[in-house]
Amino acid sequence: MEYVRTALYLDFDNVFTGMFNLDPEVAIQFASDPGAWLRRLSTTSTTDASRRWLILRCYLNPSGWVNHRDPDGKAERLYFSRFRPSFVRAGFEVIDCPRYSATKNGADIRIVIDAVDALSADTLYEEFVIASGDSDMAPLLQRLRRADRRTVIVSPADAAEAFTSIADQVLGSRQLLALVSGEHVDFDDDADMTADTEGEDCDGGVTHSDGVSVDHDEAYMSFRSKVLREYNEAPAPINMATLAGQLRSELGDVIAHTDWFGHGGFARAVESLNLPNLCMSQHYLWDKIRHTPPDAVGQVVALPEPVERLTELFSLPRLPSGWWPAIYQTLSAYAHSHQFNLAHCISWSRDQLQTQGLAVSRKVIEVVLHGTANGGCPLYRQPSPTEVEIGMAFVKSMLSRADQVGLAFTYEEEAAVRAWLGAQLEDNAGGAS
Structure with a gap:
């Protein structure tokens, strides 16, 4: 096959x-130069061949805007x-x-109508890329799946699992920002959001320090x-996680x-x-003859009943209670010591927490960053947020989402x-502002 016939909405x-x-x-880079990330997306997470964009449609509210500060720090509307x-x-x-109203512009229903129309067109569209985190479009994904079309969701939002689980592939916020920035789009380390009492996920982010190119077969034999x-x-x-990080460091870019x-x-x-x-297990490997299995194998963190409900509803990571303040503290440390970059923040924070013995994956960091931003306390804010503010914003966001879907506490x-x-x-947060 020379290419995959693809429609993007x-x-x-x-x-x-x-x-x-x-x-x-x-975000501004994404909107200012869509041709750059579109070229990268044509060969990212593909199946048999690169994508050929037969349909490219952008649904946009021309009067929409966000608050933004110009290079001089002056607040302005970015239309x-x-x-x-x-x-x-x-x-x-x-x-x-x-x-059409205070919250809806009709883009979602237009996308649904256009995509369904494309199913009946003379051209066979083999793949549909839906760039949206709106879970209202879950029925569209189900319709496309029944038609045996490959589907890809592109969404920086914390989209509902009932929506993302239908798609063949999901590019979340970490992958999308890497795509826009021209960095490697890494899908590893996303599946597991459950923690035992110790251990880590199976991914590291270290690049070979000397940049030497290694032959694939030779590298695999070295890996073995x-x-x-x-x-x-x-x-x-x-x-x-420790072994994976060591191998990334020793084997490099391969x-x-x-x-x-x-x-x-x-x-x-x-x-x-x-x-x-x-x-x-999720975090360990061992020889069943020579080794005693780790104590954490098979254990699941027991949650209080209200937390269990929240976790089930939003697929939150099942972390021990004491880990959450450490995550907020680490994110605050990053915000106070770095110019904010989402991808770097996620990897840096994951690595810092690993040195503390906390098995926190990049996906967990990503979930907290989403909640913190939605709770009104993004890490790029100035002055940089404290760990108390980050924790308050994250929980505020979770409770607000629960209230929106009728989960009352x-x-x-x-x-x-x-x-x-x-x-x-x-009112108990001390000097937090």
Whole structure:
């Protein structure tokens, strides 16, 4: 096959505002030069061949805007109409979608109608890329799946699992911002959001320091040799995150370029080695003959009932209560010591927490950053937020989302949620501002 016939439908307001809440600079780059990320997307997470864009439609409210500060620090309105010419130059058909009400501009229903029309067209569209986090379009994804079309969701928002689970592929905020920034789009380390009492996920982010190019077959044999040595010499179960990070450092760019030698993750690459007597949990690997299984295997963090309901509703990570304040503290430390960059913030914070012995994946950091931004306390804010403010904003966002879907908490239940997630009430937050 020479290419994949693809249709892309972009809900600009939804995607741009979602990105802007997380990282304004990257959001503006996304809207100012869509041709650049479109070229990268044509070969990102593809199946048999690169994409050929047969339909490119951008649904945009020309009178929409966000608050933004110019380079001199002056507050101004950044109108979406400013970006219309950029999408026209990139080959998009721009469809103006003025608001019908205070919250809706009709872009979602227009996308649904246009996509369903495309199903009955003479041209066979093999793949549909829906750039939106609006879960109202879940029925569209179901319709496309029944028609045996491949579907890809592109969304920087914290989209509902009932929506994203239908798609064949999801580009979340981390992948989308990497795509726009021209960085490697990494899908590893996203599946597991559950923590045992210790351990880490199976991914690291270290690049080979000397930049030496390594042959694929040679690198795989080196990978096999190093894993076998560690496995045979280990006196106890091996922390998978530590070993994965070590291998990334030693083998370099071939890990990212081949996505763990075509296996899509560290754990699956290890499984391909067929090590004798191998057992694996979410965070450890061990020899069932020589090693005593780690205590955390099979354990699930027990949550208070109100927290359990919130976790089930929004697929929150099941972390021990004491880990949440450490996450807020680490994010605050990043905000006070770095110029904010979402991708760097996620990796840096994950690495810092790992040095503390906390098995917090990049996906968990991403979830907290979404909640913090939606709670009115983005990390790029000046002055930089404190750990107390970050915790308050995250829990405020979670409770607000719960209220929107009709999940009511009593005062005592809300207090239990706040206590478990390590967030103080606003009137008890001391000097936080």
